[in-house]
Amino acid sequence: MAEAMERDTRHQYREELHRLEEQTMGGLELVVSQLDRAIEAIAYQDVELAAMVVADDDRIDGRYLEVHQGVLSMLALQAPVASDLRVVAALLHIIRCVERMGDQCVNMATLVPLTGHEAPKDKDILDLLEQMSNATRQQVREAREAFRTRHVSMAQDLVRQDALVNQLNRKIFQRAVDVGDEPELREWAMFMILVARCLERIGDNTVEIAEQTVFVVTGLFREFSGTPEAPS
Amino acid sequence: MSTIEPKTATRLQLPRISARRRTTDRVMRALLAAATMIALVPLVLVIYYLLKEGLGSMTSAGFFTQDPTGSFFGQIGGIRSALLGSLEIVAIAAAIAIPIGIGLAVFLVEYGGKGSKPMRVFANTVRYFVDVMTGVPSIIFGLFIYITLVISHIGGNFAGWKGSVALSLLMLPIVARSTELVLQTVPDTLREAALALGAPRWRVTSRVVLPAALPGIVTGSLLATARALGETAPLLFTVAVANALTFNPSQQMNSMPVQIYNDILSPRSIVNSQAWGLGLTLVLIVLILNLVARGISRKSRSAGS
Amino acid sequence: MSNAAKTDEQEATQVSTKSAETTTKPGTRQADPAPASAGHSVSVNDLHAYYGSTEAVKGIGIEFAANQVTAIIGPSGCGKSTMLRCINRMHEEIQGARATGQVTLDGLDLYAPEVDLTAVRRLVGMVFQKPTPFPTMSIAQNVAAGLKFTGAKNVDVKQRVEQSLQAVGLWDEVKDRLNSPGIGLSGGQQQRLCIARTIAVEPEVILLDEPCSALDPAATLKIEELIAELKAQFTIIIVTHNMQQASRASDTTVFMLDGLVVEHAPTKQLFTNPKDNRTERYVTGQFG
Numbered sequence: 001m002a003e004a005m006e007r008d009t010r011h012q013y014r015e016e017l018h019r020l021e022e023q024t025m026g027g028l029e030l031v032v033s034q035l036d037r038a039i040e041a042i043a044y045q046d047v048e049l050a051a052m053v054v055a056d057d058d059r060i061d062g063r064y065l066e067v068h069q070g071v072l073s074m075l076a077l078q079a080p081v082a083s084d085l086r087v088v089a090a091l092l093h094i095i096r097c098v099e100r101m102g103d104q105c106v107n108m109a110t111l112v113p114l115t116g117h118e119a120p121k122d123k124d125i126l127d128l129l130e131q132m133s134n135a136t137r138q139q140v141r142e143a144r145e146a147f148r149t150r151h152v153s154m155a156q157d158l159v160r161q162d163a164l165v166n167q168l169n170r171k172i173f174q175r176a177v178d179v180g181d182e183p184e185l186r187e188w189a190m191f192m193i194l195v196a197r198c199l200e201r202i203g204d205n206t207v208e209i210a211e212q213t214v215f216v217v218t219g220l221f222r223e224f225s226g227t228p229e230a231p232s
Numbered sequence: 233m234s235t236i237e238p239k240t241a242t243r244l245q246l247p248r249i250s251a252r253r254r255t256t257d258r259v260m261r262a263l264l265a266a267a268t269m270i271a272l273v274p275l276v277l278v279i280y281y282l283l284k285e286g287l288g289s290m291t292s293a294g295f296f297t298q299d300p301t302g303s304f305f306g307q308i309g310g311i312r313s314a315l316l317g318s319l320e321i322v323a324i325a326a327a328i329a330i331p332i333g334i335g336l337a338v339f340l341v342e343y344g345g346k347g348s349k350p351m352r353v354f355a356n357t358v359r360y361f362v363d364v365m366t367g368v369p370s371i372i373f374g375l376f377i378y379i380t381l382v383i384s385h386i387g388g389n390f391a392g393w394k395g396s397v398a399l400s401l402l403m404l405p406i407v408a409r410s411t412e413l414v415l416q417t418v419p420d421t422l423r424e425a426a427l428a429l430g431a432p433r434w435r436v437t438s439r440v441v442l443p444a445a446l447p448g449i450v451t452g453s454l455l456a457t458a459r460a461l462g463e464t465a466p467l468l469f470t471v472a473v474a475n476a477l478t479f480n481p482s483q484q485m486n487s488m489p490v491q492i493y494n495d496i497l498s499p500r501s502i503v504n505s506q507a508w509g510l511g512l513t514l515v516l517i518v519l520i521l522n523l524v525a526r527g528i529s530r531k532s533r534s535a536g537s
Numbered sequence: 538m539s540n541a542a543k544t545d546e547q548e549a550t551q552v553s554t555k556s557a558e559t560t561t562k563p564g565t566r567q568a569d570p571a572p573a574s575a576g577h578s579v580s581v582n583d584l585h586a587y588y589g590s591t592e593a594v595k596g597i598g599i600e601f602a603a604n605q606v607t608a609i610i611g612p613s614g615c616g617k618s619t620m621l622r623c624i625n626r627m628h629e630e631i632q633g634a635r636a637t638g639q640v641t642l643d644g645l646d647l648y649a650p651e652v653d654l655t656a657v658r659r660l661v662g663m664v665f666q667k668p669t670p671f672p673t674m675s676i677a678q679n680v681a682a683g684l685k686f687t688g689a690k691n692v693d694v695k696q697r698v699e700q701s702l703q704a705v706g707l708w709d710e711v712k713d714r715l716n717s718p719g720i721g722l723s724g725g726q727q728q729r730l731c732i733a734r735t736i737a738v739e740p741e742v743i744l745l746d747e748p749c750s751a752l753d754p755a756a757t758l759k760i761e762e763l764i765a766e767l768k769a770q771f772t773i774i775i776v777t778h779n780m781q782q783a784s785r786a787s788d789t790t791v792f793m794l795d796g797l798v799v800e801h802a803p804t805k806q807l808f809t810n811p812k813d814n815r816t817e818r819y820v821t822g823q824f825g
Contacts, residue, residue: 010822079781081808081820219810346632425669425731428627429738430659431686439686443673 013078017087020070021148024091027063027098028144028209032137034060034105035202039133041112042195043126050112053105060102067095086219090212094147097205101140104198104205111191121185125175125192129199132168135161136199136206143206147213155210159224165203172196282512289509300491300506302475308503311510313477314491320479321392321471321487322460325399330453332400333407334442336362340408341415342437359412365405373401374466382470392481395471402463403456410452414445447532454525458518464489488514576603577643577741577772579624579661584638586619586628593619594636595796601742601789606764606773608787608804610780612825616796617776621744624774625661626654642741659687662740666747668727670719670734677715679730683738701733705763725756732763736771743767745775749782761786780820784808792816 034053041049071092074080080088139161146154173196176189207224215221289295298310336358344355377398382390418441426436442449467487473494474484488510495507579601586594594616601607609617622628623636626647640647647657670679680698698715702708707729711722719730728748735743745764749757764773764786777783783790783804790804792813800807800816811817819825 013822081780081784082811082817084821085809346630419669421665421667421669422671424627424630425665426671426682426686427630428625428658428663428665429683429686429734430655430657431683432655435686439682440671440673444671446673 017084020091024067024095025144025148027060027095028140030060031098031101032140034102035137038105038108041109047113050109053109057102057106060099064095064099067091086216090216093212094209097208101202101205104202108195108198111194114191121188122179125172128168128172132165132196132199135165136202139203139206143209147209150217152214152217155213158207158210162203162207165200169196169200282515285505286508286512289505290512295509299477300475308506311491313475313486314488316477317485318461318488321395321485322399322457324393324396324481325403325460326457329400329403330407333404334411334449336408337411337415338437340412362405362408366409370402370463371465373398374469378469388482390470390472390484392471392485395467398466398470399460399463403460406456407453411449414448415441418444447528451525451529454521458521461518462489462514464493578603579742579772580641582639584623586623586636589633593796597798599791599798599801601772601774603772604768605788606768606786607789607791608783609776609791609793610783611793615793617793618746621746621776625663625744626657659738660740661742661744662735663744664731664735664748666750668724668731670727670730672720674719675716676711676719679719680733680737683734687738697737701737704736705729705733707733725752725759728752728760742772747777
């Protein structure tokens with residue numbers, strides 16, 4: 001009986017499911033590269049780089065459509081059940097998060113030409129933004145790893161990381177308020193608030209991906225609601 | 233984990249039949265046709281002779297309406313008592329053999345296989361003996377009845393009903409075996425469905441199995457009857473010979489096979505012709521019975537499909 | 538006083554057991570067009586079933602909830618059909634087969650030695666894989682066959698036939714040819730005829746052994762809809778090797794493997810988040 005259980009049937013189906021998952025995880029990698037380039041464009045006021053980010057969002061949109069179509073085919077043709085079904089449902093959710101994260105990167109990139117062509121002004125805000133973007137990139141990477149390896153505790157850790165990101169967001173806001181008295185910095189700082197906001201949204205999306213990871217493993221869907229206070 | 237290699241494209245070709253195969257085919261066909269012809273020859277000859285020798289007698293006046301006179305001179309009469317006697321003797325035999333044969337088959341199929349070990353052994357033994365009985369020469373049955381019923385003078389000396397008993401012994405295994413075969417072809421799913429509705433086993437047999445098997449049972453019975461009509465030996469020892477028409481089975485009765493036997497041995501050629509005519513009649517009756525049996529089985533087959 | 542009460546209680550048990558036996562006359566149990574009867578649950582306890590010396594069912598205990606559809610799934614040879622046939626005591630019809638353990642219907646022991654076998658089968662009806670209308674009977678005779686077999690009296694046969702055919706959705710299709718042979722119908726219609734025949738004797742439980750295996754998809758869906766309607770009146774247990782049918786048509790699912798129950802859960806749960814790893818592997822097609 002044990003041998004019968006070891007025999008792997010539905011080989012093609014398993015491969016297809018695996019491919020769908022790889023496509024979705026690949027989407028997360030695209031997000032990481034978009035994120036890096038958007039932040040660089042903002043840091044160096046690189047308008048051309050920003051334009052590339054906007055153009056490359058088409059790839060993420062395309063990936064979304066591919067995975068969406070793949071999920072529909074899988075449901076219609078293969079009728080997955082149990083954990084396979086949970087994975088397919090999760091992938092659909094995750095690719096939506098990927099698309100949203102891609103859109104946030106575009107939002108950031110479109111802010112670059114608006115900030116003017118002078119060198120950025122406030123070092124503190126730039127540092128905080130760098131920290132925040134690093135943290136966010138780390139979140140995206142870990143969300144991907146947690147889902148790929150079905151690692152529940154790694155997924156749950158993303159809540160803690162998100163708390164840090166949210167804290168950085170508040171600090172940026174505070175700092176922007178502080179420099180708001182200086183008219184040359186004021187406009188730029190307000191745009192930086194928007195950038196921080198985009199990064200924070202990206203972070204929230206990784207928490208959603210973490211929730212899906214837990215769902216796939218346990219079969220229970222629990223919202224990671226109310227991010228705990230991060231240790232200062 | 234398929235290890236089937238994809239096929240490389242090749243041009244499809246339909247090979248022709250080789251000459252050697254064609255020749256072999258022709259030779260085989262010729263041999264089979266020859267065998268068929270050889271088998272048909274005796275059959276055709278029999279029919280030819282029957283018609284040639286018997287048709288005249290059979291269509292002569294009084295053939296069916298007069299009894300044989302048995303006299304050496306003068307009128308020879310007809311075959312009426314033989315015909316009617318045979319029909320009555322065989323009818324009584326059928327009335328004995330068919331119900332018992334069906335009952336035996338029902339026991340073997342419905343109950344014999346399913347009971348306790350001793351029951352199964354018993355059923356298998358019965359089946360074996362029934363099989364053996366189908367091969368026993370008919371003269372043995374005649375002798376058996378002669379010894380047990382005739383010599384012992386139970387109910388008189390020779391009598392029609394004793395002939396019926398002998399013939400029923402002959403018919404019994406045929407009816408039983410053919411009924412058993414038909415009952416076995418009734419699918420078990422039907423029995424299951426009836427049992428699952430809450431039917432006791434005897435109702436399953438009487439209301440579902442037997443009606444479904446009925447055409448086959450009728451066919452088997454008709455064929456057994458046709459066989460019994462032509463048996464001479466049992467009747468010789470049990471019914472003997474009579475010329476006069478009688479419907480009383482406790483008396484000696486005339487029968488067709490015995491009449492043929494007597495008529496052929498007669499020195500008068502016109503009596504010999506009567507034997508042929510009687511033979512033709514007998515063959516015609518058997519033929520009709522066979523056709524009816526086949527018609528029934530064909531009708532049931534088309535109704536069931 | 539207490540002694541008298543005890544005797545009365547014993548008598549009551551006797552009577553109720555007897556009523557299970559004497560309900561071969563269903564007409565006396567229900568004179569009026571009855572509302573859906575209160576549910577009847579089937580309970581299987583420590584059931585072992587043997588074919589000769591081979592043990593096919595190795596100790597099973599299941600509670601089948603009343604007025605629900607329970608599906609039994611599992612790979613070939615896991616014992617699901619054997620177990621089903623133990624419930625209406627058809628298993629023992631097979632040469633050399635026997636079963637030990639307990640099967641109760643509403644607490645009544647179906648295997649008690651004094652119980653009338655045909656009464657058990659009237660209370661627990663069965664529909665088989667291959668539709669088997671009786672070939673020598675007409676449509677109406679087929680539906681009434683169960684009533685005739687069990688010698689039901691005081692039953693308006695015509696009305697019962699019409700009711701049953703209505704219940705399975707065949708009435709409109711066959712009402713003009715009730716006297717034509719039962720085997721003249723299509724496969725799906727024949728199976729519905731068999732279901733009508735089963736419910737005509739008014740059982741409490743209906744067992745279905747892979748009822749749609751021999752049918753085309755449209756007929757299959759019709760039968761599944763019928764099952765969903767019938768559960769209002771009967772407790773239904775269906776053995777199927779088609780997992781999608783189990784997931785479509787049942788409320789509860791039991792997964793069996795090698796003669797034992799592995800998991801017994803609400804269908805939705807078993808197919809989205811099964812608890813046992815073997816169930817997970819079976820329903821996702823990794824074996825079986």
